[in-house]
Amino acid sequence: MQDHIVSSNNLSVGYGRDAVLSGVDLQIPHGILLPFVGPNGAGKSTLFNTLLGLQEPLAGSISRDFGDSPPGYVPQQKQLDPLYPVSVRQIVAMGLYPEIGLALRVPQCFQKRLDQTLATFQLDQHQHKRFAELSGGMKQKTLIARAFAANSDVIFLDEPTAGLDAAAETAVLNLLIAMNKHAGKTILIAHHRLEDLSRLAADVCYVNHGHAHIVSADQAIQEQLHPSETL
Numbered sequence: 606m607q608d609h610i611v612s613s614n615n616l617s618v619g620y621g622r623d624a625v626l627s628g629v630d631l632q633i634p635h636g637i638l639l640p641f642v643g644p645n646g647a648g649k650s651t652l653f654n655t656l657l658g659l660q661e662p663l664a665g666s667i668s669r670d671f672g673d674s675p676p677g678y679v680p681q682q683k684q685l686d687p688l689y690p691v692s693v694r695q696i697v698a699m700g701l702y703p704e705i706g707l708a709l710r711v712p713q714c715f716q717k718r719l720d721q722t723l724a725t726f727q728l729d730q731h732q733h734k735r736f737a738e739l740s741g742g743m744k745q746k747t748l749i750a751r752a753f754a755a756n757s758d759v760i761f762l763d764e765p766t767a768g769l770d771a772a773a774e775t776a777v778l779n780l781l782i783a784m785n786k787h788a789g790k791t792i793l794i795a796h797h798r799l800e801d802l803s804r805l806a807a808d809v810c811y812v813n814h815g816h817a818h819i820v821s822a823d824q825a826i827q828e829q830l831h832p833s834e835t836l
């Protein structure tokens with residue numbers, strides 16, 4: 606295993622000929638909970654997609670070591686629009702598909718992991734409800750649980766608390782902190798709320814002005830309050 610889940614050298618990310626971020630040198634260690642912060646449109650999602658390998662870099666190099674399983678990814682899009690009334694349990698079970706295939710029934714040996722994941726995310730009481738009838742917070746927890754069911758070592762979450770009220774946001778962030786501290790997951794989270802930063806992590810990846818750097822949470826807070834454009 607490499608020391609870092611991702612190591613980039615002079616990376617440019619963007620679309621066509623337009624770089625959104627350039628000169629990105631990031632070394633992201635295993636086991637970290639790293640918030641990616643920056644204003645709307647700064648390039649957090651574009652950087653995530655490139656780090657995940659969903660989007661080709663425009664220039665530079667990148668190496669990845671996500672462990673034995675593919676990384677989990679909870680994209681910003683929060684609405685599932687299923688053609689049929691899919692249940693919470695069925696959605697979380699989709700996280701098992703890389704291991705079990707598109708099974709109609711989850712094999713017995715995977716049921717325990719599915720039950721544990723539902724319990725960890727306090728979804729066991731709601732597992733037979735349809736996704737469409739859940740609150741925003743429960744929907745988000747369901748999509749996060751699906752990513753964690755896959756047993757990935759590394760999970761990317763793009764604005765996982767957007768649109769949630771304060772209580773639901775705290776519940777989701779506390780779960781992520783616990784998954785990092787107690788389950789050893791590496792968690793990368795695009796998040797814009799400054800107030801949560803110092804509670805979430807000592808360091809953050811600050812994305813702004815066409816660049817991305819790992820800085821202390823305090824530095825990022827100062828920069829957002831009093832922009833110097835040096836970061």
Ligand SMILES: Nc1ncnc2c1ncn2[C@@H]1O[C@H](COP(=O)(O)OP(=O)(O)OP(=O)(O)O)[C@@H](O)[C@H]1O
Nearest residue numbers: 620625643644645646647648649650651652681764
């Ligand atoms: N598919 C695309 N094609 C062309 N440009 C795009 C595409 N997706 C995003 N962009 C542009 O890339 C820039 C960065 O967008 P991105 O979504 O990565 O920012 P972000 O920091 O995640 O924003 P937000 O906080 O609003 O989610 C923006 O100027 C956006 O308009």
